[in-house]
Amino acid sequence: MMYNDTLQTARSFSAEEIRKDFPILSRPVGKNPLVYLDNAATTHKPTHVINSIRSFYESTNSNVHRGVHTLSQLATEQYESARNIVRNFLHASSQQEIVFTRGTTEGLNLLAQSFTNTVVGNGDEILLSGMEHHSNIVPWQMLAQRTGAIMKVIPVLDDGSLDMQTFYAMLTPKTKVISVVHISNSLGTVNPVNEIVKAGHNAGAVVIVDGAQSVAHTKIDVQEIGCDFFVFSGHKLYAPTGIGVLYGKRELLEKLPPYQGGGDMILTVSFEKTEYNELPYKFEAGTPNIEGAIGLAAAIEYLQQFDMESIARHEESLLRYATSLLEQNGVRIIGIAPGKSSIISFVLDGIHPHDVGSLLDRDGIAIRAGHHCTQPVMKRFSVPATNRASFAMYNTMPEVDALVDSLGSIKSLFA
Amino acid sequence: MDIADIRELYQDVILDHNKSPRNFGKPHTHTHTSCGHNPLCGDTFELFCTVDGDVITDIRFEGSGCAISKASASMMTSELKGKTIDEARHLFATFTNAVTSPLDSPVDESLGNLVVLAGVREYPVRVKCATLAWHTMQSALNQSQTASTES
Known part of the structure; x- marks a missing residue:
């Protein structure tokens, strides 16, 4: 706890x-x-979350993964325990699959950046839905500009549901990424993500689910959904702003290059060569949002009472x-x-x-x-x-x- | 709902101009025009002026927006018809000053009917609604093609 x-x-x-x-x-x-x-837009925070942050600064505050002193060890334990609470919440199989981010937006930017000429190259196709938040459009547009990939949009029907018939017709061997919102923030539509993942995998594509609006309202089991990546923000889940999560299948995260360079994401550094750290630290450059991770874990604990x-x-x-x-x-x-x-x-x-x-x-x-x-x-x-x-x-x-x-x-x- | 409270901004005169905007619709001819757009809320107005010498002999607008932006455009066109370009620029300065001044500062009485729009001071996010038509007018008179609340 x-x-x-x-x-x-x-x-x-x-x-x-x-x-x-x-x-x-x-x-x-x-x-x-x-x-x-x-x-x-954002949710309010229960006392349990507010107190968890207060308690961290009053009794534990220290940097993580660094010092050998008592506080640093305690802070590291709390930060890693938060990661395990998130893993359990998402039903992920390993803590190495849980990367802390600033939020959904950063999770998607991380993926679009790391996919550059690894997952997506010139002439490849990126499939999005017509009901995406700008944060699930703009990073892919930027990726398309960098690589010469093509962005395609699954149409939305009059009632606000996704045109699945057209979706199936849009899948080609060139489809490398499908990134869809789980629950639309403007229409409330719940997209059939399990079905999209299955079809996407059959076509050989990597499938990302934007869970910003779903995590607080429905049970999430990333293994049952089967998606390759799942992103969400803490602040829509009764946790603080500035903390979010990228879940990714281990074998895929391992293949991807890092998003940002800096401290914590390395094993050894010389001016000639850097050896990157193991998962998930490879994707967590710099001192992380420790209070945010602790607040997020507290929010999940609060929610899991019910x-x-x-x-x-x-x-x-x-x-x-x-x-x-x-x-x-x-x-x-x-x-x-x-x-x-x-x-x-x-x-x-x-x-x-x-x-x-x-x-x-x-x-x-x-x-x-x-x-x-x-x-x-x-x-x-x-x-x-x-x-x-x-x-x-x-x-x-x-x-x-x-x-x-x-x-x-x-x-x-x-x- | 506390109507008296709300009418500090949404007064009858604003609601009336919103419902029946004056000088609305594109004229057959004009000498100056500009398009104003507020990307945050999608408000878009096109403004058409006919200037004879230095006098604005006709000024009309069309487009869509919230009650505040539409009433402001309607009231502005009513005020500016027959004014000189210098007078229009002066009124622009007085008006934008009135809607962006601190809550407790006095409102310039020379604004006449436009005084009601000074209530927008209480809603900082709505100030751009009140000033959109005015920026569009300014850029029309400067002969630039588009005005934006984000420029």
């Missing part, structure tokens, strides 16, 4: 109860209680309740794929999302208004921007009511 406080095993899940574990949820915004529905199924059920009931109330109130929802996650993108006809966002804020309600770093999705659905309400395990039905009431007032203001 990373930080010794009152965690329980097999704690029964109650949104009302767990709200007490998140100090920020009791603060007001203006004259109103905070209604936080921007969880796809049965993930009960969290998923709660979030699904929030999604259903909000969807039916919004539809009754004439709100247009963008992204209605079957089995979608608890993210609702919506537009109010004739009212720009930024006006909606500012006006909701005056009622203490936090949503995201904009393009959600998915401009191609906005273009696909012919909207400049959307409003997005995204739910986490601590949200409640009365918060959905507050959102719907406030939207009603906004509609009358603009009538």
